[in-house]
Amino acid sequence: MALLEICCYSLACAITAERAGADRIELCAAPAEGGLTPSPGTLKRVRESVKIPVHPIIRPRGGDFCYTDAEFEVMLDDIAFVRELGYPGLVTGVLNEEGDVDIPRMQKIIYASQGMAVTFHRAFDMCANPMKALEELADLGVARILTSGQQPTAEQGLSLLRELKAQSRAPIIMAGAGVRLSNLGAFIAGGVDELHSSAGVQVASPMRYRNANVSMSSDARTDEYSRYVVDGAMVAAMKAALTPTRHFS
Structure with a gap:
């Protein structure tokens, strides 16, 4: 049976995902940025409130995955904080200027994690040579790779996902990007x-008063009175679809 990880951007979403049957949670902030390191308050509250495994993302900013020295030091500080809170794993990824895995920095991350399971996130989809990156991440001891198979969606990248999974030394390959109830069958069939x-x-926001003339976002298209939440019913339906049906005689 395939394991279901749900990406959550708040304490409320994490609680919803757990109650709906998620196996694990990736905890993030800033959905518009594709996921950034959660705040200390969120990290503390989720650790206290959620019993299933939660892996926070360690990502200091949006954009590429090639970080300055100062940004990387922030990442190491965040890893230390997450480790002290007792999280079982984390999600991160670092590339160099050539689009390869930044091995010296990933070695420091593995060392700083001190036994936590490290997932290399979709920085993998931005790397220049996925098979080379796979071997390097296996050597580093990374637990899993979150990837869309270097395509816009994991369904489109399923052929590379299969190829990655076929490597005997590979970390766990976790499909992400565009994974929906409607296409779970394709991933199950793909192993x-x-x-x-x-x-x-x-x-929709509960606010009745709305000032349409002011936006807090640099993107004028952003709806200030709408927010992302986890759909508990959808999580439950996906989990049910992944659970084998038992037949009793």
């Missing part, structure tokens, strides 16, 4: 062991 989904929906 994917773990699936990553947002299972999200936009909900």
